Amino acid sequence: MTELLIFVAALLVPIAFGISIAIALIIASVALMLHLDMFSTQVIAENLVSGANNFSLMAIPFFILAGELMNAGGITRRIIDLGLALVGHKRGGMGYVSIIAAILFASLSGSAVADTVALGAVLIPLMIKAGYDRNRATGLIASGGIIAGVIPPSIPLILFGVTSGVSISKLFLAGIVPGMLMGLALILTWWIVSHRDEQTPLPKQNTSEVLRALRSSVWALLLPVIIVGGLRFGIFTPTEAGVVAAFYALLVSVVIYRELTFAQLFEVFKSSARLTSVIMLLVAASSISAWMMTMADIPMMVSDMLSGFADSPLLLLLLINAIVLIIGMTMDLAPVILILTPVLMPVITEAGIDPVYFGIIFIINLGIGLLTPPVGTVLAAATSVGQTTMGGVVRGMSPFLIAQLLLLFLLLLFPQIVLVPLHWMS
Amino acid sequence: MNSPQPQEKGASGKHRLNTVLGICMAICLTAMAVLVFGNVILRYLFNSGITWSEEMSRYFFVFMIFFGSASAAIMGKHISVDLLVRRLAPGNRRIVLVIANLLSIVVLAMLAIGSWELAEINRNSHGPVTGFPLWLLFAGCLGMAVCMAVVACRDLLRALTGASSEQGGNP
Amino acid sequence: APAATAATTIKIANFFPDAHPVNVALREVFKPAVEEQSKGELRVRIYANGALGGDERLYNSVRGGTLEIAIIGTIMEKEVDYVGIAQQPFLFTNYDHARNVLRGPIGDSLVADFKDKLGLEFLGWGVQGFRVIASSKPIKQFSDFQGLRLRFPGIENMVAIGQALGANVTPLPINEVFGALEQRVVDGVENPYPNLYTAKWYELTKYVLESNHVFSPNLYVANERFWNKLSAEQQAVVRNAVQASTAREWELLISEEAGVKETLQKEGVEITVPSEEFRGQLQQAVQDSYAKLYARTPGAEAIVKQIREAK
Ligand code: NA
Ligand code: NA
Numbered sequence: 001m002t003e004l005l006i007f008v009a010a011l012l013v014p015i016a017f018g019i020s021i022a023i024a025l026i027i028a029s030v031a032l033m034l035h036l037d038m039f040s041t042q043v044i045a046e047n048l049v050s051g052a053n054n055f056s057l058m059a060i061p062f063f064i065l066a067g068e069l070m071n072a073g074g075i076t077r078r079i080i081d082l083g084l085a086l087v088g089h090k091r092g093g094m095g096y097v098s099i100i101a102a103i104l105f106a107s108l109s110g111s112a113v114a115d116t117v118a119l120g121a122v123l124i125p126l127m128i129k130a131g132y133d134r135n136r137a138t139g140l141i142a143s144g145g146i147i148a149g150v151i152p153p154s155i156p157l158i159l160f161g162v163t164s165g166v167s168i169s170k171l172f173l174a175g176i177v178p179g180m181l182m183g184l185a186l187i188l189t190w191w192i193v194s195h196r197d198e199q200t201p202l203p204k205q206n207t208s209e210v211l212r213a214l215r216s217s218v219w220a221l222l223l224p225v226i227i228v229g230g231l232r233f234g235i236f237t238p239t240e241a242g243v244v245a246a247f248y249a250l251l252v253s254v255v256i257y258r259e260l261t262f263a264q265l266f267e268v269f270k271s272s273a274r275l276t277s278v279i280m281l282l283v284a285a286s287s288i289s290a291w292m293m294t295m296a297d298i299p300m301m302v303s304d305m306l307s308g309f310a311d312s313p314l315l316l317l318l319l320i321n322a323i324v325l326i327i328g329m330t331m332d333l334a335p336v337i338l339i340l341t342p343v344l345m346p347v348i349t350e351a352g353i354d355p356v357y358f359g360i361i362f363i364i365n366l367g368i369g370l371l372t373p374p375v376g377t378v379l380a381a382a383t384s385v386g387q388t389t390m391g392g393v394v395r396g397m398s399p400f401l402i403a404q405l406l407l408l409f410l411l412l413l414f415p416q417i418v419l420v421p422l423h424w425m426s
Numbered sequence: 427m428n429s430p431q432p433q434e435k436g437a438s439g440k441h442r443l444n445t446v447l448g449i450c451m452a453i454c455l456t457a458m459a460v461l462v463f464g465n466v467i468l469r470y471l472f473n474s475g476i477t478w479s480e481e482m483s484r485y486f487f488v489f490m491i492f493f494g495s496a497s498a499a500i501m502g503k504h505i506s507v508d509l510l511v512r513r514l515a516p517g518n519r520r521i522v523l524v525i526a527n528l529l530s531i532v533v534l535a536m537l538a539i540g541s542w543e544l545a546e547i548n549r550n551s552h553g554p555v556t557g558f559p560l561w562l563l564f565a566g567c568l569g570m571a572v573c574m575a576v577v578a579c580r581d582l583l584r585a586l587t588g589a590s591s592e593q594g595g596n597p
Numbered sequence: 598a599p600a601a602t603a604a605t606t607i608k609i610a611n612f613f614p615d616a617h618p619v620n621v622a623l624r625e626v627f628k629p630a631v632e633e634q635s636k637g638e639l640r641v642r643i644y645a646n647g648a649l650g651g652d653e654r655l656y657n658s659v660r661g662g663t664l665e666i667a668i669i670g671t672i673m674e675k676e677v678d679y680v681g682i683a684q685q686p687f688l689f690t691n692y693d694h695a696r697n698v699l700r701g702p703i704g705d706s707l708v709a710d711f712k713d714k715l716g717l718e719f720l721g722w723g724v725q726g727f728r729v730i731a732s733s734k735p736i737k738q739f740s741d742f743q744g745l746r747l748r749f750p751g752i753e754n755m756v757a758i759g760q761a762l763g764a765n766v767t768p769l770p771i772n773e774v775f776g777a778l779e780q781r782v783v784d785g786v787e788n789p790y791p792n793l794y795t796a797k798w799y800e801l802t803k804y805v806l807e808s809n810h811v812f813s814p815n816l817y818v819a820n821e822r823f824w825n826k827l828s829a830e831q832q833a834v835v836r837n838a839v840q841a842s843t844a845r846e847w848e849l850l851i852s853e854e855a856g857v858k859e860t861l862q863k864e865g866v867e868i869t870v871p872s873e874e875f876r877g878q879l880q881q882a883v884q885d886s887y888a889k890l891y892a893r894t895p896g897a898e899a900i901v902k903q904i905r906e907a908k
Binding site: 014015016017018019020021022023026027030040041042043044045046048049052053054055057058061062065235236239240243244246247266269270272273274276277278280281282284332373374375377 | 448451452454455456458459462463465466470480483484485487488490491492493494495497498501503504505506507508509510511522523525526529530533534536537539540541543544563564567
């Protein structure tokens, strides 16, 4: 128990001091080493390097690269245009456009932050022009953004798969339906709240305009088919799916849409690499923490604490989710996955809970954590892209946040919602 | 965030280093993408594969992370929470910034020392398929740690001299 | 920290599942032997199941000293002279042959340079077993290897063996094998029977070719600095405990192999024992491995001869 407290304190105090989370993770690991009287600089370096040296994790830069190529190469814009053509003229239409674009974009991109920024930059100004409240618009985009982590491809699911040993392909397939349901929950909520807002819908587009938008975005819409089909039929591994997506996006941007110059391409590669590095430094630093926590027997401690609930999987899941929700409020997603997964998996397996199902629930829960203060990377990204205040976004977002929480609760009560469609697909 | 106007001599050196890091990052990412994609193509079109592709692409990946982390440190892009620090009174904030940067420098030095030791231990080790000298991985990690520590030293000096603590990266 | 820190803790790690003979022997023989015979001066903590990482990571950790003892394969074969000989194709005729050779003076000569070249104290030879090929498509004759995507470990010699058979070799990391089989990225994997069973690969590969192409040992190695800190009596305690534990490991593995095969067959796995002719073709195909070995390490030829004569 002491070990757990030391770790948590040595992690949270440096974070509160403004130290970057990756370095705070190393500090917390060093604190555990000192406590266990096994200080070693080699443990730090060894785990940092081998934490990064992993083929499965290479799916992350590839999917990030694919996403950035789609933004720079005009694929993202065409998806938004398609949404506008389909439902832009309806009452509250811009909201539905945002949600549909978020779902479509979620099937192309693996990162919630990237999603929020890419869609927010275009859609928030459009929504404000149409008369929507800035905070509500920003809140909607942010809560749509977290769908990207659930619908494949998904960086969080890759991280969970790598740490737990659960098949990433299975996790990807299992994420499709819950991700769609998150979108549906947003649509219902938007339908309720948008009645109260004043707005001016866009003019209705005629059939030929809608068809043109569809034709122009068909290349983008093919990509999720390629990814899911390729994984389902064993054509490539998740890592290879990432690189196929990147090459596909490159091909469409350069050859078909012709919207990418060489200079832009260089920028895209650079920023994708940097974004990946920021995530991967967290991953690598977390693997030092995970190693030290194994040394300190923390997984066993937590197992023992939770073993009383092993008879009631539902109670156990509710308890774990309450804990994850609290941790997710104050921590970034990647370290939480990497540190908690090895701690929680033994309990989950012992209680007979399906690990794929648990992975999906875990990631949805952590996705919600991305929206909540004080540490919420999607919240922060949305605040900056919507040019408003964090408090404002939280207010505008609250109905959507509640909807996502209710959906999570529903999935906890009825695991079949996740498991039955997964069974059909695999 | 970086301030747009180039100040001092350090700024242009920093800029140049960042450009070099950017080129290295882009090369690593391209190389790993080509290797992995090439293997998919070879598997389906020619029913063969490059045996060293998996291992070599991992090494490119690790190096990309070193270059990228150093670059992100220079640009202040590593994920941190400045909510609390920003609310402190200037005096207290300076104290916290000094402590935070000192702590960062200490653990980065530990990382650098550990990397050095492992590079030594692995000076004759090679990747099983590629024959890649493994000490290079730890040397890369050492380089990253030094780079990040230098950034933290700069921020420490700024905090000590009271130069605007608004700018510069997170420690 | 607990008060009794006067005791030295030995962390011993491997990547095998809890139920593997290695870990059964560690729990039932090694740990009690060390703790009792050292009168509580030494404590043992077992990290199974890859809790501290796979082959590569354990090897790095034990060389760096963050781990006291590691149980690993011949991952270091390129850095030393002779240990790679143990994994030459069709070298050992059966388990007794392998056990007698490795646990005798010839075995000692294979690892004689570990201390100087690696900073590792070699403690003993355990066993993973003879490797067989499990695949989703049947391999009934030599030509069936053509175009078959097989996962081999990323070790030069192993990759070369796979290629010599005519297979399309894909050297994936071991923790990606299940997913790759599931997604049919690879058609098969080669490993000893116990690993096929404990890693559940047999669920996806319904054909096994009992090729016994390579024998895989387990190497028990200790960090040298840790080792030198122990008293001579403590060193003897640990060394004897490893001897006893590995002896048990061999017994368990050999006696369980028949049971594992039976279980696999009950699960619908079809096991093919190659005919004399097929076996001859397999042996013929991988002969090059010896030529390459002798070219690289001239002293190896004499050792191979000794091993062949020892049966
Ligand atoms: Na996604
Ligand atoms: Na949060």
